[in-house]
Amino acid sequence: MKNPSIESWGRFPRAEHRTLPLAWRDQARLADLEGLLLAHGMGRSYGDSCLNDGGTLLLTRGLDRFLEFDESSGVLRCEAGVTLAQILEFAVPRGFFLPVTPGTKFVTVGGAIANDVHGKNHHADGTFGRFVRRFELCTSDGKRRICSPEENEGHYRATIGGLGLTGLITWAEIQLRRVPSPFIVQESLKMRSLDDFFRINDESEKDWQYTVAWIDVLARGRKLGRGIYYRGNHAPQSPPGRRISFGEPRLRVPFDAPNFVLSGTSVRLFNFAYYNRQLRPLRRATIPYEPFFYPLDAVGNWNRIYGRRGLLQWQCVVSDPETVVRILEVVSRARQGSFLVVLKTFGALRSPGMLSFPRPGITLALDFPHLGESTLTLLDRLDALVAESGGALYPAKDARMSAEMFELSFPELPAFLPYVDPRFSSSFWRRVRRVDEGAQARTA
Amino acid sequence: MKRIVVFGATSAIAQACARIWAGRHDALFLVGRNAERLEAVAGDLKVRGAPKVEFLAHDLADLEAHERLVGRADEALGGIDVALVAHGVLGDQMLLREDISLAVESIHVNFVSAASLLSHLANLMEKRKGGTIAVISSVAGDRGRQSNYVYGAAKAGLSAFASGLRNRLQKSGVSVVTIKPGFVDTPMTAHIAKKGPLFAHPDAVGRAIVRAIDRRKDVVYVPGFWRPIMWVIRSIPERIFKRLSL
Numbered sequence: 001m002k003n004p005s006i007e008s009w010g011r012f013p014r015a016e017h018r019t020l021p022l023a024w025r026d027q028a029r030l031a032d033l034e035g036l037l038l039a040h041g042m043g044r045s046y047g048d049s050c051l052n053d054g055g056t057l058l059l060t061r062g063l064d065r066f067l068e069f070d071e072s073s074g075v076l077r078c079e080a081g082v083t084l085a086q087i088l089e090f091a092v093p094r095g096f097f098l099p100v101t102p103g104t105k106f107v108t109v110g111g112a113i114a115n116d117v118h119g120k121n122h123h124a125d126g127t128f129g130r131f132v133r134r135f136e137l138c139t140s141d142g143k144r145r146i147c148s149p150e151e152n153e154g155h156y157r158a159t160i161g162g163l164g165l166t167g168l169i170t171w172a173e174i175q176l177r178r179v180p181s182p183f184i185v186q187e188s189l190k191m192r193s194l195d196d197f198f199r200i201n202d203e204s205e206k207d208w209q210y211t212v213a214w215i216d217v218l219a220r221g222r223k224l225g226r227g228i229y230y231r232g233n234h235a236p237q238s239p240p241g242r243r244i245s246f247g248e249p250r251l252r253v254p255f256d257a258p259n260f261v262l263s264g265t266s267v268r269l270f271n272f273a274y275y276n277r278q279l280r281p282l283r284r285a286t287i288p289y290e291p292f293f294y295p296l297d298a299v300g301n302w303n304r305i306y307g308r309r310g311l312l313q314w315q316c317v318v319s320d321p322e323t324v325v326r327i328l329e330v331v332s333r334a335r336q337g338s339f340l341v342v343l344k345t346f347g348a349l350r351s352p353g354m355l356s357f358p359r360p361g362i363t364l365a366l367d368f369p370h371l372g373e374s375t376l377t378l379l380d381r382l383d384a385l386v387a388e389s390g391g392a393l394y395p396a397k398d399a400r401m402s403a404e405m406f407e408l409s410f411p412e413l414p415a416f417l418p419y420v421d422p423r424f425s426s427s428f429w430r431r432v433r434r435v436d437e438g439a440q441a442r443t444a
Numbered sequence: 445m446k447r448i449v450v451f452g453a454t455s456a457i458a459q460a461c462a463r464i465w466a467g468r469h470d471a472l473f474l475v476g477r478n479a480e481r482l483e484a485v486a487g488d489l490k491v492r493g494a495p496k497v498e499f500l501a502h503d504l505a506d507l508e509a510h511e512r513l514v515g516r517a518d519e520a521l522g523g524i525d526v527a528l529v530a531h532g533v534l535g536d537q538m539l540l541r542e543d544i545s546l547a548v549e550s551i552h553v554n555f556v557s558a559a560s561l562l563s564h565l566a567n568l569m570e571k572r573k574g575g576t577i578a579v580i581s582s583v584a585g586d587r588g589r590q591s592n593y594v595y596g597a598a599k600a601g602l603s604a605f606a607s608g609l610r611n612r613l614q615k616s617g618v619s620v621v622t623i624k625p626g627f628v629d630t631p632m633t634a635h636i637a638k639k640g641p642l643f644a645h646p647d648a649v650g651r652a653i654v655r656a657i658d659r660r661k662d663v664v665y666v667p668g669f670w671r672p673i674m675w676v677i678r679s680i681p682e683r684i685f686k687r688l689s690l
Contacts, residue, residue: 023631024481065488
């Protein structure tokens with residue numbers, strides 16, 4: 001059945017799919033299916049890596065059961081459609097937390113593996129994939145493989161960060177982290193320039209498990225890179241009388257906002273207000289984990305403020321501060337503002353994933369309302385700066401990188417290719433591999 | 445700790461309820477058709493905190509087995525505090541129109557087998573002078589519509605049956621809760637591509653059902669906005685209603 005209602009989080013590009021909802025592991029009989037397949041969980045990838053235009057999406061949200069939990073070791077085995085939100089709801093009251101979490105908890109375990117997601121603790125703990133002990137992978141030849149560092153190691157390393165191209169993950173076993181409390185001791189520090197970022201970051205990385213910075217991208221000249229630096233650790237105990245509550249977001253964006261909402265003026269006002277909200281150079285507070293890790297999850301469908309035309313996310317990792325300066329200069333001059341500019345350093349801990357995005361260096365994430373050609377041209381200029389410095393772009397946030405850019409970003413690509421299931425594909429994959437969609441559909 | 449038996453335990457709505465009960469450390473007995481899937485559900489509920497989960501695979505269309513199934517659940521749990529009857533099939537109305545035997549089968553599963561189970565549960569609880577029986581009916585039972593009247597008729601029968609039981613069991617201290625969900629985003633409705641704002645998430649429906657059982661409500665619409673909607677639908681005079689394409 002054609003299903004036009006599925007979109008990625010950036011709502012660009014648009015795609016049409018057949019959909020096959022999976023509610024049980026025994027339904028994953030892939031050899032019986034026709035056409036090109038791709039697993040799709042919460043659709044929180046921004047661009048087209050979670051889309052499969054003209055093909056079939058295997059909807060995994062119905063695979064949301066827990067299989068085993070060892071309270072002493074914190075090892076959880078669950079189906080691949082379980083969301084990180086569901087894990088938190090289960091694990092937090094038992095004294096555990098996610099080992100790594102991205103900026104939204106509304107992603108599935110399968111999606112977290114396929115994108116080898118990272119979070120504010122990358123410098124301390126690495127990516128999500130480092131905590132995946134094993135998983136079951138179903139391929140279109142009808143085989144089911146248990147993949148771990150010991151067993152089917154090639155499939156294990158290809159699937160972590162493998163963008164769903166190696167088959168369907170049905171369950172996974174992950175190592176949770178025991179934490180003293182679900183509260184975070186957070187410090188926020190004002191940065192007046194990019195130099196401040198690097199100074200504060202150097203001071204913070206040893207003693208703070210979670211670090212990230214928000215940048216006012218419209219600040220220029222001497223103020224370039226000004227913003228707020230956040231660092232946090234799990235609080236040694238919960239503040240007396242305070243509890244964590246679970247539930248759905250209370251606020252929702254009920255409709256697509258008209259285009260003027262994200263005009264240059266509103267973005268400028270937001271950035272100015274956000275920067276100046278904090279007057280003191282340092283603020284310290286003990287807060288629940290939700291606002292620390294998931295400030296945007298409080299508003300359901302926040303992507304709709306970008307209207308029908310959608311948004312383009314862009315995230316790179318580069319090794320040198322000079323390239324960060326150059327990128328910020330280009331962006332601030334272009335005046336195509338961005339609410340959510342995030343700067344962080346990645347650490348040296350290696351992921352098992354062949355196509356894992358994080359690597360030692362500085363990562364910068366930006367978002368832009370999709371204004372058409374002008375936005376695409378701007379992003380191409382940013383790509384060129386990344387390419388020049390030997391950096392990489394993040395597929396989960398991409399809707400437009402070139403095939404060359406993809407190859408430059410992932411030197412382990414040749415090792416990965418043999419593990420791609422011939423019947424699995426995505427809009428992203430056909431784009432960066434320059435596959436003629438018609439030809440592939442005919443041979444499939 | 446409550447002792448709870450769930451019929452149709454692999455349905456999305458039943459699973460959502462059972463997860464809440466498991467989190468409260470209630471003991472559960474599950475009945476459904478598919479042993480492998482029951483095992484998956486039982487495993488999930490154990491991880492979530494149910495001290496005891498047993499299951500039995502049987503097709504509930506087989507009425508002869510009902511007495512034995514209720515007996516087994518009663519035995520395994522050491523008494524039944526809550527019974528949730530949640531099995532059912534939606535069926536494609538167009539197919540049911542062509543193949544009358546399919547329509548009869550739909551009425552058999554959705555009404556006859558549910559009524560049979562309710563009767564066995566009622567007799568047991570009446571004797572014990574206590575307990576709660578919850579049954580999943582549907583807003584579709586509030587009025588027959590051309591798009592869905594076989595299913596609707598079975599659910600209408602079920603609602604009437606439950607209402608009669610409630611009346612009968614009132615003096616024995618047994619509650620009967622009739623649950624009327626609207627559209628729920630489950631595998632049963634997976635073929636409906638465009639999910640509008642009327643579709644509820646099974647978790648939200650599960651929370652509402654568990655709350656209704658806790659409070660021993662009589663008839664609940666889930667989500668609650670269906671009550672006024674169905675009031676309007678029921679109020680339309682038949683001579684107008686018959687012309688509508690609903």
